[in-house]
Amino acid sequence: xxxxxxxxxxxxxxxxxxxATVIKHSAVIKNYAKGAVLVQEGQFSKETFxxxxxxxxxxxxxxxxxxxxxxxxxxxxxxxxxxxxDKPSAYYWVCEEDSVLMLGNDDSAQKIFSQFPRLESxxxxxxxxxxxxxxxxxxxxxxxxxxxxxxxxxxxxxxxxQRIPQYQLASYIGVKPESLSRIRKxxxxxx
Numbered sequence: 303x304x305x306x307x308x309x310x311x312x313x314x315x316x317x318x319x320x321x322a323t324v325i326k327h328s329a330v331i332k333n334y335a336k337g338a339v340l341v342q343e344g345q346f347s348k349e350t351f352x353x354x355x356x357x358x359x360x361x362x363x364x365x366x367x368x369x370x371x372x373x374x375x376x377x378x379x380x381x382x383x384x385x386x387x388d389k390p391s392a393y394y395w396v397c398e399e400d401s402v403l404m405l406g407n408d409d410s411a412q413k414i415f416s417q418f419p420r421l422e423s424x425x426x427x428x429x430x431x432x433x434x435x436x437x438x439x440x441x442x443x444x445x446x447x448x449x450x451x452x453x454x455x456x457x458x459x460x461x462x463x464q465r466i467p468q469y470q471l472a473s474y475i476g477v478k479p480e481s482l483s484r485i486r487k488x489x490x491x492x493x
Contacts, residue, residue, distance in 0.1 A: 304327075307326065307352070328414055336399050343390075348408055351379070351406070352377075353401065354404060356375075356403070357374070357462075357465055358380050370471075448476050448481065452485050
């Protein structure tokens with residue numbers, strides 16, 4: 303798993319041997335069982351996660367009903383852009399499959415950055431990319447109909463459709479499970 307982390311960072315920019323070694327040896331990797339809660343609404347957390355294997359779901363509770371707002375799979379960062387330790391979380395992060403995650407936090411990152419300043423610019427690029435992905439997801443959600451959201455998800459993450467229950471998928475695209483069934487039937491009838 304540690305090699306996967308180095309490979310991921312190397313895709314962003316070539317790493318020196320020293321940088322690769324520090325990333326590899328400083329990585330904190332943990333296994334989580336399906337159903338493990340990483341962060342709860344109202345909890346203060348400084349941790350970020352990188353999905354090496356598995357699936358993490360982000361959701362809010364609205365009038366007691368779960369509203370799924372994101373899924374994170376392999377090689378995706380689970381980062382709270384709005385509450386890095388100084389504000390309580392507005393949502394839950396839960397492992398929907400047995401998962402292997404790399405944990406990170408600002409304190410440990412700052413220690414590494416002091417030794418290897420270039421890694422800070424790589425971390426900034428990761429946060430910028432993550433923010434851009436979130437922003438595009440929000441834009442698509444606001445501009446697309448539920449059917450368009452479903453089709454976009456089919457094209458961008460076809461494996462996700464098989465990995466999550468229908469009620470979570472329906473919540474993610476903004477409909478009830480019955481409406482998702484109708485969308486699927488309509489799409490099957492299209493040539």
